[in-house]
Amino acid sequence: DVKVTQSSRYLVKRTGEKVFLECVQDMDHENMFWYRQDPGLGLRLIYFSYDVKMKEKGDIPEGYSVSREKKERFSLILESASTNQTSMYLCASRGAGTGKETQYFGPGTRLLVL
Amino acid sequence: GQNIDQPTEMTATEGAIVQINCTYQTSGFNGLFWYQQHAGEAPTFLSYNVLDGLEEKGRFSSFLSRSKGYSYLLLKELQMKDSASYLCASEDYGQNFVFGPGTRLSVLP
Numbered sequence: 001d002v003k004v005t006q007s008s009r010y011l012v013k014r015t016g017e018k019v020f021l022e023c024v025q026d027m028d029h030e031n032m033f034w035y036r037q038d039p040g041l042g043l044r045l046i047y048f049s050y051d052v053k054m055k056e057k058g059d060i061p062e063g064y065s066v067s068r069e070k071k072e073r074f075s076l077i078l079e080s081a082s083t084n085q086t087s088m089y090l091c092a093s094r095g096a097g098t099g100k101e102t103q104y105f106g107p108g109t110r111l112l113v114l
Numbered sequence: 115g116q117n118i119d120q121p122t123e124m125t126a127t128e129g130a131i132v133q134i135n136c137t138y139q140t141s142g143f144n145g146l147f148w149y150q151q152h153a154g155e156a157p158t159f160l161s162y163n164v165l166d167g168l169e170e171k172g173r174f175s176s177f178l179s180r181s182k183g184y185s186y187l188l189l190k191e192l193q194m195k196d197s198a199s200y201l202c203a204s205e206d207y208g209q210n211f212v213f214g215p216g217t218r219l220s221v222l223p
Contacts, residue, residue, distance in 0.1 A: 004156075031209070040122070042201065043157075043213040090156065094209075102147060103211065105156035 003027070004106035006091055012112045019078040021109050023091030031094040032074035033103065034058075034066060036087040043090065049074055081113045118214035120202050125220045126192055134187045134217045136202035144209075146185045148176055149201040151216070157201055160187070189219075197221045 007022035025032065031050050035043040035058075045058030047066040055066050063085060067075045074093075078085055088110050092103040117139045126132040138146065145164040149157035163169055163178035163185060175188040187200055202214040 033211075035213075040215055042118075042215040043203075045211070102159040102162065105158070107156050108154075 004091060004093055004104050006089075006106040006109050008109050009107060010110050010112075012114065013078075013081045014114050015082055017078075017081050017113075019081050019111065021076040021078075021089055021091075021111070023074045023076070023093075023106055024072055025074075025093035025104070026072065027093065027095070027104070028071065029093040029104075030071075030096045032068065033092040033094070034064075034074065034076045035090045035092065036060070036085075037090055037108075038087050046076065081111075083113050085111065086113045087111060118202055118204055118212055120200075120214040120217045122215065123218045123220070125222060128192055128194060128221055128223050130192050131188065131190050132192060132219065134189075134200050134202075134219065136185045136187070136214055138183050138185070138202070138204045138212075138214075140183070140204040140206055140212070142207040143180065143183075143204060144207045145205045146176075146178055147203045147205065147211075148185075148187045149203065151199045151201060153198070160200075192221050194221050194223065 004025045033048040034046045037043050044060050046064050049055045049068040065077045088108050090108045091106040094103045095101050120136045148160040151157040161176035168177045173190045178185045199216040199218045201216045203211050
């Protein structure tokens, strides 16, 4: 079974802090994604990566950066956390190729910025 | 561009059948996914459609009409554990996913 893990389930940070969210997958997947999920808005793509050291902006990249130094690990960084970044953050991974290959999600990190 | 819409909430009774609709507008459409997400948990894959028609998997079925930009998820013999959010997502040829807002289904006894 594919396993996607995230470093924290719950996180409380203060405005202005630098926040690191880590995601690790064990299926040698090329593609990894970071989403945030807010009520009524669904999942919105922040960044994705299709290979080591490669990254692409998603729909809402402002205020975030990412790092992918190893294939299995994809990190999301909030350079200076703000209260509007309070949200559920979901990481996902997917193998190469399109079609039936689904995304596999981690358990999520619920971030509260005070 | 891509746009997806689905109802926000639905309620149904245990043992009944419920249909959750999803409409999409996707350039270069390459498939439609359905996910189930229980409160506080990660979305899990339910079904995938790329051709017109019905795909059946036990109590769950998913239908696609590419010409109408329309899909539905059909849940039969509803159980209490089916109370969850159901997410519709379309993929384009660039492997870009767009998710709908999710439909929160409440199953009542």
